[in-house]
């Protein structure tokens with residue numbers, strides 16, 4: 001009997017052993033693919049930016065065509081991994097909020113003063129819909145200008161922050 | 170733009186006034202590309218700049234390269250570009266790049282932050298990292314720096330690719346222009362700048378036309394409240410003047426005053442009278458106020474819907490349908506409650522309190538003071554409780570909304586649910602939500618059950634105080650039995666108005682929010698509207714010219730990126746291109762569903778924005794890519810654009826659209842009802858009905874967006890044939906992926922990423938061997954396979 005087609009076979013991951021990632025003199029990401037072709041600039045895209053930030057990284061060329069998928073950046077050689085992780089950190093800036101100092105507002109518009117892992121920040125939201133609650137107390141916030149912030153688990157914040165936050169979710 | 174700069178000498182002076190700009194929420198709104206450079210950098214600048222060099226651009230960032238918040242600087246003079254990058258170090262690293270060497274300035278737009286990058290022939294450097302808040306500032310500074318480069322290298326100015334066109338559609342207003350505060354996503358007006366007072370005045374304006382009813386109703390209420398405080402006074406008289414003397418007489422063994430029964434009867438009758446009066450007039454007043462309330466609803470609701478129908482598509486696109494619906498249904502209702510009832514309640518309740526206080530103070534001011542002691546407690550408690558309750562109800566409300574969301578997605582999607590056998594999943598999801606509602610309801614119940622006993626207890630404190638203090642006064646002969654009864658009764662009557670007033674604040678707030686949501690609709694000006702001096706164009710010839718047209722839906726990327734071409738009157742233009750190339754968008758601009766962000770569309774030589782909308786759309790017939798049929802009969806739907814059409818015209822249009830044959834096969838023929846989104850007819854049938862609808866209008870410009878994509882090739886060629894006859898002398902824009910559809914087209918326009926890639930007749934384009942020829946070839950191959 002003929003085997004039915006396995007749908008997973010449709011996706012081929014780049015072989016981490018034969019992929020080379022470097023930075024060229026134009027501060028761009030350069031990738032040498034297993035087939036020997038070299039591309040720059042290469043733009044890495046997280047296909048699951050919220051749930052699987054380190055897995056299934058799509059590499060795009062200058063015309064936004066996919067060159068291939070990296071299954072897991074931790075499988076890459078150390079040097080490659082560092083460069084790719086560094087570039088991803090640049091491309092996806094989403095500070096983690098550790099404390100909420102103040103949060104006030106009306107009509108769904110709120111002004112926040114918060115502490116993040118990378119310094120204190122104040123920002124404004126335009127509606128409650130800009131706050132997304134995910135599983136296990138995870139919260140994503142998108143401010144008026146398009147910046148994004150994350151609360152890893154709001155239950156683990158200090159009581160004052162929780163009280164402030166709970167008025168909004 | 171800033172013409173002049175400032176020299177090094179000026180900088181010291183300015184440095185002193187440079188305030189702390191970290192965390193400055195408001196100040197960074199005044200966008201300038203020439204900020205004040207902090208003192209710490211001044212010293213370094215002394216060494217870096219030549220003596221006559223002036224700073225032209227100075228912009229700060231809010232992020233550093235190591236991904237922490239902090240301030241870096243990018244400066245440009247007419248000679249060089251300087252970047253100061255702190256990166257966690259005590260002194261910033263300086264990058265000094267001669268403008269001479271710069272090939273290009275790039276902005277990398279990433280998620281949550283951007284980079285500014287400078288490219289020279291040898292390499293490229295990132296010079297700034299900043300959050301999205303500063304994106305507008307950097308977008309404005311970039312062309313200014315580019316202009317400085319052009320001055321140094323004028324020979325390259327023409328040819329370089331530096332000059333990117335920045336099209337800012339500016340559609341999404343995010344911050345208020347006057348106060349700089351954010352504008353809620355659902356709104357276009359800044360709630361802070363709409364003064365609260367003004368809002369209430371506006372609301373009251375809706376009540377004013379009915380003042381002939383509402384003012385008497387208010388007066389009736391004041392009288393009712395006045396009469397309402399009267400029965401306890403009667404009881405007092407009854408006790409003090411009749412019952413107590415009578416009891417004393419009886420216990421003293423003396424005969425009761427003979428007139429006593431007469432007096433008793435009078436007082437009881439007066440009591441009955443007072444109650445009947447209150448009951449009757451309350452009913453009358455209730456009816457009057459309901460009438461006022463319903464009239465207000467009627468006006469407001471119709472005003473809102475009428476205005477909504479005028480608003481442009483972008484208004485609808487930015488808002489959820491459910492949200493808009495709830496404004497017209499719920500918010501309007503809430504406003505009615507407030508205008509018709511809320512205000513009068515507040516006035517009436519305050520008056521009742523005042524009446525009662527006056528009477529109590531007149532009778533016995535010491536006791537009155539004691540009675541008032543628990544009142545602040547009751548107010549505080551009502552307030553606190555109202556707050557808690559509000560939270561619980563809010564959670565509950567969201568959970569109910571969750572139920573609606575599940576229903577709203579599963580009911581229309583029931584086919585998908587069944588096809589993928591996910592019934593169980595959906596049922597589980599629904600059940601989980603209903604359990605949450607159950608929990609929420611029980612939480613609310615818990616609060617309520619607490620509320621009652623506590624409230625009773627607080628009131629009881631009052632009662633006890635009256636017994637204690639009043640009782641002592643009675644013992645001292647300072648108070649009568651009737652008076653203490655009156656105090657008792659008032660104590661209970663106090664409760665309800667106090668509670669109402671304690672919750673007044675929230676009532677005001679809620680009404681204000683609703684008012685804003687409704688007024689937002691009324692205040693939004695349609696972005697596409699006829700100008701005051703717009704002209705009628707009764708006999709359009711149908712010449713359409715696109716002149717350097719740009720358009721963006723979201724100001725992030727341009728859907729139309731500089732399109733220019735002209736159609737002759739009566740010409741048929743075929744629009745082809747990949748999915749997402751901007752074909753539908755282009756025709757949306759012709760119908761003026763949207764206006765171009767830049768450039769113009771001329772119809773018969775007139776800017777389309779100068780033509781009366783009714784006149785323009787009245788002569789354009791469209792078949793949209795996703796045709797919509799209204800609830801109604803097929804005949805209604807075909808005649809939608811021309812209500813006065815005769816039956817014969819309707820049949821003729823249906824025949825032209827090749828719809829007649831299938832329509833007569835329905836048992837109800839043209840009277841067949843088609844439901845929501847045209848259920849009960851197939852996709853191809855729906856398309857043909859909407860073609861008939863467009864043809865019936867006898868438009869000068871006909872737009873067919875994939876109008877025949879769902880019909881078989883044979884039916885299509887029959888429609889083609891009929892259209893071929895009908896489109897004589899009309900300008901037609903036809904979009905199709907199946908190129909055979911466009912065989913009658915005079916010219917073809919190939920769109921690619923919002924720009925015109927190729928333009929010409931079929932033969933010309935085939936000869937050219939470009940994109941179109943390529944597409945054609947592939948489709949011919951395909952059709953060969955099909956023909957097999």
Ligand SMILES: Nc1ncnc2c1ncn2[C@@H]1O[C@H](COP(=O)(O)OP(=O)(O)OP(=O)(O)O)[C@@H](O)[C@H]1O
Nearest residue numbers: 486722723728747748749750751752753754755794
């Ligand atoms: N309402 C909208 N809001 C935001 N972006 C939109 C909207 N409509 C279309 N777009 C975007 O604009 C671009 C052009 O869309 P358009 O509908 O004009 O494509 P099209 O050429 O008609 O494609 P198709 O052949 O698939 O119908 C696409 O990238 C699309 O994602």
Ligand SMILES: [Mg+2]
Nearest residue numbers: 752753754794
């Ligand atoms: Mg389309």
